[in-house]
Amino acid sequence: xxxxxxxxxxxxxxxxxxxxxxxxxxxxxxxxxxxxxxxxxxxxxxxxxxxxxxxxxxxxxxxxxxxxxxxxxxxxxxxxxxxxxxxxxxxxxxx
Amino acid sequence: xxxxxxxxxxxxxxxxxxxxxxxxxxxxxxxxxxxxxxxxxxxxxxxxxxxxxxxxxxxxxxxxxxxxxxxxxxxxxxxxxxxxxxxxxxxxxxxxxxxxxxxxxxxxxxxxxxxxxxxxxxxxxxxxxxxxxxxxxxxxxxxxxxxxxxxxxxxxxxxxxxxxxxxxxxxxxxxxxxxxxxxxxxxxxxxxxxxxxxxxxxxxxxxx
Numbered sequence: 001x002x003x004x005x006x007x008x009x010x011x012x013x014x015x016x017x018x019x020x021x022x023x024x025x026x027x028x029x030x031x032x033x034x035x036x037x038x039x040x041x042x043x044x045x046x047x048x049x050x051x052x053x054x055x056x057x058x059x060x061x062x063x064x065x066x067x068x069x070x071x072x073x074x075x076x077x078x079x080x081x082x083x084x085x086x087x088x089x090x091x092x093x094x095x
Numbered sequence: 096x097x098x099x100x101x102x103x104x105x106x107x108x109x110x111x112x113x114x115x116x117x118x119x120x121x122x123x124x125x126x127x128x129x130x131x132x133x134x135x136x137x138x139x140x141x142x143x144x145x146x147x148x149x150x151x152x153x154x155x156x157x158x159x160x161x162x163x164x165x166x167x168x169x170x171x172x173x174x175x176x177x178x179x180x181x182x183x184x185x186x187x188x189x190x191x192x193x194x195x196x197x198x199x200x201x202x203x204x205x206x207x208x209x210x211x212x213x214x215x216x217x218x219x220x221x222x223x224x225x226x227x228x229x230x231x232x233x234x235x236x237x238x239x240x241x242x243x244x245x246x247x248x249x250x251x252x253x254x255x256x257x258x259x260x261x262x263x264x265x266x267x268x269x270x271x272x273x274x275x276x277x278x279x280x281x282x283x284x285x286x287x288x289x290x291x292x293x294x295x296x297x298x299x300x301x302x303x
Binding site: 009010011012013014016044045046047049057059060061063065067069 | 132134135137165168169172173177260261262263265268
């Protein structure tokens with residue numbers, strides 16, 4: 001079953017959500033859904049920059065990057081985007 | 096002593112390489128390839144702070160060119176095989192640095208690369224990346240291991256700057272190639288307008 005896992009990115013400045021298995025996202029379709037939901041979005045052509053309380057980038061290869069160092073906030077942002085991006089559930093955090 | 100252009104990323108290695116070149120008395124110019132929107136402001140802030148620390152230590156100014164690299168990344172991501180994205184990215188960085196060297200009348204290019212540390216620093220990838228330029232490339236740290244570089248970085252006061260939190264590069268592919276074939280790299284590069292991309296990049300350089 002497909003899921004996303006959330007982890008601190010290698011630079012330590014943000015959280016990233018990585019899909020497993022890897023998936024390719026339909027960026028034009030996602031952009032349209034975000035705009036229909038009145039979510040501000042910038043189309044950088046190879047990724048979308050979504051303006052929520054914190055900036056979130058959505059890459060074509062399925063990666064999401066939440067520009068916060070707070071895991072709980074990244075989790076909240078993921079759940080907020082989940083219906084709009086048709087994302088699967090997050091995997092439980094590793095103990 | 097000679098005049099050189101060094102690529103500065105904001106990481107641990109490049110300020111250490113610059114430290115050695117300044118210590119030898121070379122006159123250096125720094126180039127930072129600004130990777131926004133694939134990173135945040137932190138790499139540029141780190142480079143500015145690295146230069147401030149080294150300028151204070153050596154008592155001389157190191158001019159900084161900031162070149163927009165995000166549009167180049169977008170062109171590469173849209174038009175070329177992502178697997179070799181890091182090598183293509185490096186080729187454009189070297190070419191951009193060489194353009195700055197021409198403007199600054201510099202005789203060499205420099206980098207903080209050490210052999211084998213990351214995907215872009217295998218021997219075949221270094222060769223593929225640097226075939227794109229004519230000036231000699233100086234790598235003061237080529238035989239250092241990570242611990243040695245970190246130790247020097249601590250002693251010269253740049254380690255704490257380099258390790259501040261920042262965004263990872265979002266343009267890095269899932270599985271970057273660690274071995275590249277120059278024929279394949281050049282074939283991929285023909286999918287973009289190299290001269291146009293370079294001209295756009297260098298024309299929008301900001302000198303600090």
